[in-house]
């Protein structure tokens with residue numbers, strides 16, 4: 001398929017509309033069979049559940065062109081499972097896994113011209129999402145829903161590509177105990193907007209959120225989980241039931257153990273331990289692995305020994321192995337790569 005003439009190496013993480021998106025509607029207790037559409041705009045009731053009470057959840061995954069020219073997605077079954085966990089928490093109807101996977105495949109194959117070439121530094125980001133579409137004025141779930149998937153080519157999430165980031169520990173909370181931090185609800189992102197705008201104004205790239213109950217344990221950022229590397233090269237990642245269970249992080253834990261022979265610890269990470277790590281990174285579909293160079297805790301600077309120039313040694317090994325698997329250069333564990 002002839003590719004679109006896009007400046008692949010220089011696209012950022014922005015929305016570029018593509019030709020086709022998938023739409024399915026839920027009505028009278030069932031999802032319809034769904035279809036591709038060329039219409040990027042949605043007409044909705046002014047009183048739709050999503051508009052009034054934020055009844056919406058989303059997913060994020062990417063399609064890659066492999067070295068040998070195949071187009072693949074990475075562990076889409078886990079996104080299918082996670083959107084249904086989100087749906088359940090927000091009283092939305094689950095979507096059959098097969099329909100989710102088929103929708104993603106259709107959107108990728110119909111937008112083949114937008115899948116960035118191998119080695120370009122860009123990928124095709126897929127955004128599946130579900131929302132309450134029928135009117136509700138009393139606080140209750142909508143009766144009708146829409147599920148959509150669109151695609152947009154993206155470059156690096158953080159401006160400037162792979163460069164160590166500066167984070168601040170912020171005072172706002174992202175997730176309450178027993179709240180929605182463990183699901184991908186749109187509302188989690190709405191409430192992070194003020195803190196991210198403030199962080200950017202103050203010159204920080206991202207916020208490090210702490211646990212709301214004790215403000216002593218590291219949780220995650222607004223859009224990625226943390227990994228830390230200890231001085232003796234162990235991989236440590238925060239354990240918390242108020243963070244999003246990142247598919248990238250779960251994959252990295254396996255990559256670290258099975259491909260790199262590293263010890264992995266998923267455990268609570270106290271803020272007081274931050275000064276002892278050798279490396280720190282943000283991991284997620286959009287973030288991939290973005291190295292962190294500095295964390296500022298209310299004016300106190302914590303400098304990671306890996307510095308502000310590039311990725312630390314272990315972070316780089318994890319990055320190279322994960323992206324090598326995703327781009328078909330390194331053999332993947334069974335079931336991780338889905339060919340379109």
Ligand code: PLP
Pocket residue numbers: 060220221222223224225244245246247248249283284285286
């Ligand atoms: N944490 C948050 C809050 C996110 O929005 C994301 C992005 O999806 C992640 C973590 C990373 O998850 P994943 O690796 O599944 O993309």
Ligand code: COI
Pocket residue numbers: 059060061222223224284285286287
């Ligand atoms: C993703 O990584 O897919 C996300 O949804 C994070 C978002 C901040 C872009």
